[in-house]
Structures are given as structure tokens and as C-alpha cells.
Amino acid sequence: NNLVLCSGCKGEVIAVGVDVKWWKDGDCICPNFALEHICGDLMEEIKASALSGDTDGVLRKYINVPAYA
Incomplete structure (x- = not known):
């Protein structure tokens, strides 16, 4: 699939x-x-929120993240 890669960033x-x-x-x-x-x-249910796992990562110009993240 065409997911965006990378999980670590600063912005x-x-x-x-x-x-x-x-x-x-x-x-x-x-x-x-x-x-x-x-x-x-x-926990397993939290792993699903991992960037670049089952969701897009951070190698993009803009990203929306929850304020608590």
C-alpha cells in the first residue's frame, strides 16, 4: 500500500x-x-496508532496530530 514512511520528527x-x-x-x-x-x-490497541505502521508516517509537509500526542 502507499503509506507515507517515517515515525520520528520534530515540527x-x-x-x-x-x-x-x-x-x-x-x-x-x-x-x-x-x-x-x-x-x-x-498495549496492542495502542500500537495501531504508531506512525508509519498501519497509518501514514511523517515524511510529508503537514500532519495532524492530537494535542496530547
């Missing part, structure tokens, strides 16, 4: 949702490679 916030309070435009970020993994053991 810059260019827009935030209306409910996001802790990020702002221009902030430097480094999202977790598994977007739903906040802490603790990496």
Missing part, C-alpha cells in the same frame, strides 16, 4: 483546534511515534 505548530489551550502557533513539537501512547506499557 512547528501552524494551527490549533479551538479547545487546545497548551499549544500555540510557532511552538516546536515532537509528537510521540505512537499517538495514543501517553504512558505505561504499549
Whole structure:
């Protein structure tokens, strides 16, 4: 399949949702490679959120990620 590769990145916030309070435009970020993994053991259901696994990775100009990731 034609998935975008790579899971590690750093980037810059260019827009935030209306409910996001802790990020702002221009902030430097480094999202977790598994977007739903906040802490603790990496459970099977969390592995599905891994960038460049079953979902597109980060080798692209723009990416949407949850604020908590």
C-alpha cells in the first residue's frame, strides 16, 4: 500500500483546534511515534496508532496530530 514512511520528527505548530489551550502557533513539537501512547506499557490497541505502521508516517509537509500526542 502507499503509506507515507517515517515515525520520528520534530515540527512547528501552524494551527490549533479551538479547545487546545497548551499549544500555540510557532511552538516546536515532537509528537510521540505512537499517538495514543501517553504512558505505561504499549498495549496492542495502542500500537495501531504508531506512525508509519498501519497509518501514514511523517515524511510529508503537514500532519495532524492530537494535542496530547
